[in-house]
Amino acid sequence: MDLEILNSAVRISTPLVFAAMGGLLTYQAGMLNIALDGFMIVAAFTAVATAYFTGSLELALLAAILASMLLAALMAMFNIKFRAHIFIAGTAVTFLAYGLTALLLKGVLGQDGVFTSDRIPTFPVIHLPVIENIPIIGEIFSGHTILVYVAYVFVPIVAWTLYQTKWGLQLRVVGEAPEAAAAAGINVDWVKFQAMLLSGLFCGFAGAYLSLAYVSLFANKMTNERGLIALAAIFFARGNPYLTAMVAILFGTATALSVRLPQVTGLAPQLLQLIPYVVTVLALVLVGWRTTRARSRHSAWRFDIG
């Protein structure tokens, strides 16, 4: 087997890592953010549309991030200000995002389903000096777009922020014991709002990457439930940033395999495309097995369903 698979695993994992970092902040702040897909799809559309009309990648990225954060602000308003259940708010925001992008695709770009154009610029590939020349490593890690490197650099930044800064401590306490945070004079709602906005920021990167670097087009629902897979990674790693990123990469590698294996083995591609989903389900089964084993071996019946 060739290194091509690993190289594409790095690319394919990138949006998962972005989305997982976004979801991780809300997870640590005590919110199950199921709207990651919604944030990403809006960002992906905004990126393509802005790039098409202005020809500027920088503007496209900026617009994608702003659009995603705007949707995150809406989500935060539903959940934090108006106290809608996060699941309802998340579902509503995701559906809104899917519908709105499909509508604008028709209305603004005049296309059904998919939009692509030669006028859309794409992120150039960067060849890392020195590393490029190292065998194997160079082949895997060099020659990606800038956003790929940004994604992986975000992981230690998120970890550092969570565990070394005042803001990170407050965010984690807000997630684990909101009443303790409130009693210590922390504005719990404001911290949660910030976490949700940052979740939007990361999903903005993820969406822009999907439509301007990974491919160069916009398609309806093109995020393909990557947000939910990112959530699975977060749960598997219990919110640890490095482990979350590693699980995201594992899922990405599984996808890379499912793309590559049909060419190599000649097996039905439809079957092999199941691989990433099977890996996700197995990971979640493991999480479930681990928690029930830790919790219910000797413990009392649990009635909580919330």
Added chain:
Amino acid sequence: MPDASVPVVSMRNIVKRFGNFTAIHSASMDIRRGEIHALVGENGAGKSTLMNILYGLLPRTDGDIDLRGEPVRFANPKEAIALGIGMVHQHFKLAPSFTVAENIILGSEPLKSFGRLDRIRAERETKAISERFGLNLDPRAIIATLPVGLRQRVEILKALYREAEILILDEPTAVLTPQETRELFATMRSLADSGHSIIFITHKLREVLAVSDRISVMRQGRILSTIDNKNVTAQEIASLMVGRSVLLRVAKNEAKPTGELLLDVKGLTALGERGETAVDNLSLSVSAGEIVGLAGVQGNGQDELVECIAGLRRPVGGQVQICGTPLRPNPRGNREAGLAYIPADRGDLGLSLESSIWENMTVGHLGKFKAGPFFAATRAKQRAAELIARFDVRGATPDKAAGSLSGGNQQKVQIARELTRDARLIIAEQPSQGVDIGAIEAIHRTLVEMRDAGRAVFVVSADLDEVLSISDRVLVIYRGRIVANLKAADTDAEEVGRYMGGLDEEPASVGALPKETQHVV
């Protein structure tokens, strides 16, 4: 003592309304520098509401608060904290998976450049402040691993770290052993001597008399009076709180146990949430016609024991028989065997607070209201109305939500449902927790009636006074084992307290107890 005549806090004519409901009518209270000021009153009298207003958790509808002579109006606790007010809540507000130091500095973190936490300084300052006030704590200990008494120290240190001069303690002794309570009182006294003012919310009158300088009594949203703690008796304060004289001891005849064991536990062993041995080869029995009280500091295996008996937890060894039927790890089977269970956790295990009172009273009795394939709701509601009258549930109609009732009346709903079942063994867990004095009397009277009707009553309570006043026989649980079996009439709080703290070995006179076994942690 420092100049005690100038009030540090002066609250005048405080009014608090929630919609149409007036929680506080007009409350005025002065706190002096360096005093321990007890605020007593029944549940629902407005003590916590008043203190939450002072602490900035609730806005007030009307009235004035002066702090050191300056009028103040806090929008949130942060502003109150900044001006030297600290509050230790009844339910600790700590983050369990974080360290002592992290919890103490939370909200006023020492920082290095770039907003980084200065962990070393945090730990050093935590160490320093705990030594200064004589409250020893390891700054790196994880909160979840600490016993309750130490967690309370963390809460107190949290307030002191923010340089609180006025410290509000909300029911601080509820979770402590008598020994820990004495230590807390010593701490309170030394804080007061160093110029701190302490507001001590409680309903335990013995403690009020033991520690406070002045006492304010609150009833139905009003502060009735503030008196010096001189020549007052518990009886006088209780009468002020309730508005009539109350019996502090339960009136009852000598128990006549028949010897028929309705609850028989033999060598029961069960593990706790973290896999530790919570109930350790424990044996006990309760006979028809007696009330047996289980005393012990919270977390010594009471919860696990009761969960085993109720069928909510699977024991790892031993036998339990309810009315002669062997235990099944299945709540329904045990209820059918003759168990009536009144859990401490009313809002979660005991009742559905969002459902109506009649629904809450009907579950567990569904068989009585069969009408062919349908359910006779009208008859169930009629029965609920009768039970509301019979058990004197105040402010209730069958259709109201159970959550709209006060704690004491919710307790009566639970009791009405459980005691009207055909069950000969009654387990009441913390029956008077969060219940006001008037209702406690009624609840205790009901339990005594049940005993006299030939049922077996097993009361589990962290409130030593309650255990002593209601029980015929007192068992003390310590680290999952019964360490004492005493006749209630022949013992006192001091003796039981010693057993609760694990300070005494088993007395030789106790029979029918398991022999000494090695305790496994």
